[in-house]
Amino acid sequence: MERMSHLMLKKPEAIVFDMDGTLFQTETLLLPAYHKMFDILREEGLHTGPTPPEELILGSLGMLLEQIWKNVMPDADEAVHRRADELLLQMEVEGLEAGGTLLYPMVKETLAALHERGVKLFVASNGLEDYIHSIVVVHELKDLFEGLYSAGGQGTATKTELLRILLDNHGISSAWMVGDRSSDVQAGKGNGQTVIGCAYAGFGRQDELKGSDVIITSFDELIGLYDRAE
Numbered sequence: 001m002e003r004m005s006h007l008m009l010k011k012p013e014a015i016v017f018d019m020d021g022t023l024f025q026t027e028t029l030l031l032p033a034y035h036k037m038f039d040i041l042r043e044e045g046l047h048t049g050p051t052p053p054e055e056l057i058l059g060s061l062g063m064l065l066e067q068i069w070k071n072v073m074p075d076a077d078e079a080v081h082r083r084a085d086e087l088l089l090q091m092e093v094e095g096l097e098a099g100g101t102l103l104y105p106m107v108k109e110t111l112a113a114l115h116e117r118g119v120k121l122f123v124a125s126n127g128l129e130d131y132i133h134s135i136v137v138v139h140e141l142k143d144l145f146e147g148l149y150s151a152g153g154q155g156t157a158t159k160t161e162l163l164r165i166l167l168d169n170h171g172i173s174s175a176w177m178v179g180d181r182s183s184d185v186q187a188g189k190g191n192g193q194t195v196i197g198c199a200y201a202g203f204g205r206q207d208e209l210k211g212s213d214v215i216i217t218s219f220d221e222l223i224g225l226y227d228r229a230e
Contacts, residue, residue, distance in 0.1 A: 018179030021201035033091035062181035129153035
């Protein structure tokens with residue numbers, strides 16, 4: 001059930017997707033990896049006491065890792081944060097390969113339908129390069145995407161900058177940025193593009209998608225939006 005008129009939407013050359021909370025049900029992978037990571041940090045003497053509440057990491061999704069650890073372990077030093085980066089990636093890649101992780105409903109079918117319509121599809125994520133690549137490979141989405149852009153791979157500090165590099169590299173002037181966080185809205189608007197906000201993951205705050213051109217509550221609504229766009 002999209003809000004706002006779709007009459008003003010223009011058919012884009014490309015659609016750029018966030019990964020966590022947009023295409024991928026992150027918690028299916030993240031929470032087991034998070035608990036294993038803290039077990040190892042305790043074994044290595046880098047963390048004492050209980051594992052911080054899951055809400056802290058779920059509430060930080062979409063941020064850069066550096067910021068995530070400041071929220072989850074504000075008192076730990078830089079070395080512990082960097083070790084957490086390594087361990088979380090390792091646990092996540094192992095978890096992906098072990099199976100059991102999920103995309104949101106209709107993601108694969110919708111991406112395939114848009115791809116068939118000749119739209120160029122991309123990922124732009126604040127996640128690490130190996131993490132994004134592993135999700136795309138394990139869930140057999142590789143052939144649908146023109147490119148995978150990650151803050152880790154490009155060394156960017158903001159998603160706005162990441163999207164700018166993607167658009168420049170591929171000579172794209174009209175795109176839809178599809179995501180579930182305020183950083184996705186800022187990235188789209190900061191580059192003069194249309195923003196489709198995704199309101200089905202439920203990690204973000206109420207005002208997270210403020211400024212989106214359209215808000216969708218299921219992923220497959222994108223096909224109708226695209227078909228009706230001018």
